[in-house]
Amino acid sequence: MTFGQFIFYFFAAVLLFAATMVITIRNPVKAALFLVLAFFSAAGLWVLLEAEFLAIALVLVYVGAVMVLFLFVVMMLDVNLVRLSEGFGEYLPIGGIVAVLMVLEMTVILGSRHFGLQRFPAPAGHAANYSNTRELGMQLYTVYVYPFELAALVLLVAIVAAIALTLRRRARTKYQDPSLQVQVRRQDRVRIVKMAAEKKT
Amino acid sequence: MSTWFVSLWQGLPPWSQITLRSLGGIIAILVPLMVAVAYLTFAERKIIGYMQVRIGPNRVGPRGWLQPIADALKLLMKEIIIPTNANKYLFVLAPVLSIGPALVAWAVIPFTSRLVLANINASLLFVLAMTSMGVYGIVIAGWASNSKYAFLGSMRSAAQIVAYEIAMGFALVGVLMVAGTINLREIVLRQSGNVFHWYIWPLFPLFLVYFISGVAETNRSPFDVAEGESEIVAGFHVEYSGMAFAVFFLAEYANMILISALTATMFLGGWMAPFDVAPFTWVPPLFWFLAKVSVLLFFFLWFRATFPRYRYDQIMRLGWKVLIPVTLVWITLIGVVMFFTPWGHHFR
Numbered sequence: 001m002t003f004g005q006f007i008f009y010f011f012a013a014v015l016l017f018a019a020t021m022v023i024t025i026r027n028p029v030k031a032a033l034f035l036v037l038a039f040f041s042a043a044g045l046w047v048l049l050e051a052e053f054l055a056i057a058l059v060l061v062y063v064g065a066v067m068v069l070f071l072f073v074v075m076m077l078d079v080n081l082v083r084l085s086e087g088f089g090e091y092l093p094i095g096g097i098v099a100v101l102m103v104l105e106m107t108v109i110l111g112s113r114h115f116g117l118q119r120f121p122a123p124a125g126h127a128a129n130y131s132n133t134r135e136l137g138m139q140l141y142t143v144y145v146y147p148f149e150l151a152a153l154v155l156l157v158a159i160v161a162a163i164a165l166t167l168r169r170r171a172r173t174k175y176q177d178p179s180l181q182v183q184v185r186r187q188d189r190v191r192i193v194k195m196a197a198e199k200k201t
Numbered sequence: 202m203s204t205w206f207v208s209l210w211q212g213l214p215p216w217s218q219i220t221l222r223s224l225g226g227i228i229a230i231l232v233p234l235m236v237a238v239a240y241l242t243f244a245e246r247k248i249i250g251y252m253q254v255r256i257g258p259n260r261v262g263p264r265g266w267l268q269p270i271a272d273a274l275k276l277l278m279k280e281i282i283i284p285t286n287a288n289k290y291l292f293v294l295a296p297v298l299s300i301g302p303a304l305v306a307w308a309v310i311p312f313t314s315r316l317v318l319a320n321i322n323a324s325l326l327f328v329l330a331m332t333s334m335g336v337y338g339i340v341i342a343g344w345a346s347n348s349k350y351a352f353l354g355s356m357r358s359a360a361q362i363v364a365y366e367i368a369m370g371f372a373l374v375g376v377l378m379v380a381g382t383i384n385l386r387e388i389v390l391r392q393s394g395n396v397f398h399w400y401i402w403p404l405f406p407l408f409l410v411y412f413i414s415g416v417a418e419t420n421r422s423p424f425d426v427a428e429g430e431s432e433i434v435a436g437f438h439v440e441y442s443g444m445a446f447a448v449f450f451l452a453e454y455a456n457m458i459l460i461s462a463l464t465a466t467m468f469l470g471g472w473m474a475p476f477d478v479a480p481f482t483w484v485p486p487l488f489w490f491l492a493k494v495s496v497l498l499f500f501f502l503w504f505r506a507t508f509p510r511y512r513y514d515q516i517m518r519l520g521w522k523v524l525i526p527v528t529l530v531w532i533t534l535i536g537v538v539m540f541f542t543p544w545g546h547h548f549r
Contacts, residue, residue, distance in 0.1 A: 003216070029344060033291075036337070056326040064333025065363055068340065072359045075344050075352075131322050133383060178518065 008048055015041035028074045036067050050126060053133040226318040230307050238454040239269035245502050252506040279443035284347055287440065291345035296441070296448035299338025303455040306331040310462050311386040313472045313486040325373060325383040328463060332418065335456060336362040339420070339427060339437045342449070346440040354436025357513060358420060358427035364520035365417040365424075371528035372411035375404050376467045378535055389471030399470040406531045408468045410524045412497070415460035417520070419453060421501055423508035424516060431510075461497035462490075469493045 018038040022031050039062045046055035140148050210218070243258070243265070250257025259265040283292055309324035311317040321327060336359060343355020379400060380388045392399050401408050417424040428436035438449045465471060471493075472486035511519070538544070 030291075033341070052321070052323045053326065056323055056330045059330040060326065060333055064330060064336075065366065068336055068359050068363055071337075071340055072356065075340070076356070133323055133326075176514075178515075 004048065008045065011041045011044040011048070015045065028077065029071065032067065032071050032074050035070075036063055039063050039067070050130075051132055053136050223318070227308075230318060231304065234304070234307065234455060234458065235451070237458060238451055239273065241454050241458065241498065242272070242450075243269045244498075245505070248499070248502045249506045252503075273447070276443055276447040281443045281445045282440075284440050287347045288345040291341050292440075293445070295338050295342035295345055296445050296452070297338075298341060299335060300448050300452040300455065301338075302331045302334040303452045303459060306459055309385060310459075311389060311466065311471060312490055314386065314390070316487065317386055320384070320386055323383050324385045325377060325388070325467075328385070329370060329373065332456070332459070333362075333366055335418075335452070338449070338452065342441070343437040346437075348440050350433040350435075350439045351437050353433050354427045354429070354439070357429075358437060361420075361424065361426065361516055361520070362418055364517060365414040365524070368410055368520060368524035368528055369414040369418065371525065371532060372404075372407040372414065373467070375407040375528065375532050375535055376400060378532065378539070379403060385466050385471075389466055389473065392470040393473055395477050396470070396475040399468065399473070401468040403535070404468065404531070406527050408464070410528050411468070412460075412464055412500070414520075414524060415464065416501065416504060417516070419456040419460055419501075421453070421457065422505040423511050425510060426513055426516060429510060457498060457501050458494065461494045461501070464497055465490060465493035469497075 015038055018034045018041060021034040022038060025031050025034060039058060043055040043058045043063075046052075046058065213221070246268070247257040247265070257265065258268040261267045261271045283289055306328045308319045309317065309321060309327050311320070339358045339362075340355045343351040343353075343358070346352070376388065377383050380391045382388060382391070388400075420427045426432075426436075428438070433439070438446055441449060472490040474481040474484065474486070474489050
């Protein structure tokens, strides 16, 4: 076993373990943290494929931003664990059938017939100065520029929609106006009163 | 004697040579870094002391020089108390998650053109990804402590770091547009020449945004609402004691030095001398790098002595409504200048 293979199996084992823990562990915060571990191991596997830009973007976007917000929400939920595990037996048959079907479908599609080594031979190693990032940028902004711009537009619409849905202005809420705050002079706030000194009687 | 060592080295299998060399590099970075962190705390107390017309620590050792050692010893002796109903594993894991990314990012920092542990292609992205992971230590610490104050601190920190990371990322987009590379060493090499070739001049607003976001990312004052002593005692690390607390402390200061090093690398020409003439070129490049880092660190301490703490809504307003629009406008402007004006070739 070469060192690269060892690394692959190590990351793959951690990834599978973390992914299993995400769906089996009771505590939602711990589940979110295991999802972080799963993302991280997946990023490690991508680095092995010389896709360092995608790997680092996975860590940067999903681990660094999305999962932080996820954790933020999950931590604030007061989840009743007993209520969650109620009705497990009730849903087990349906869930089981769905799971078995999904496994069957995935083996049909992702099996060695379509994704085997003869279909996808290991990519040839690149020289040390090969930049995956530059290559990806070239593809994105020349060949796939229209799909890329379309995706950006869809995301923009999603942002606008999300903001429009959540933005509520209450009439009586008081806001501070920072520009007014900055312009305040001493005369607006303080009045100096001259008083004659009083004598103690 | 030396030939004996050479033959011993060559007798080792290649994989252990690589491992030993990397290990040596890691030690050569981490040991000075830890010493720098220790004496940064000392410098902070001294500098803020003088700014407030006090003397600062001056009892332990000559002129107080042994104060950080005494502090470290004291923290080592203290008991680590785990609160009742705290989540034990996560409570212990949180400081580790906090310091890990703060140290890992140093692997790609170019100290000089040859002194860099891992000269990888995507080092700028790597640093960004690693610094974005530091928030987990704080968030988990707040949650696992089973304390309202700690929890409030970690909530504030999560929101703040997510907000400022966007501004930080956009500021770096400007740098990589001008440099045309995401390798930190290459970015410094593009700035070679004299002080006027440094990226601080064309990217001055981005430099300001990056440094302000850096101060916010490290939870330093005036952005230290995550620990805000006057409101939530000590924020996320209120339940930590002894070495567990010290690790958080180390991580914060290591992050400060890291942000300063990155700012020096990307905007102030890294190890480059300010002028390419005789007296400046006699000084070794490493000195210039450390000098720039020290000046930026002084700003961190100066901010702490000068500015009052931001209110939470002010932090959010500054991040989302001021810094992010500034970066967007400047990125657009740089793009227009690069491709539609006659002096764009300076940047390409």
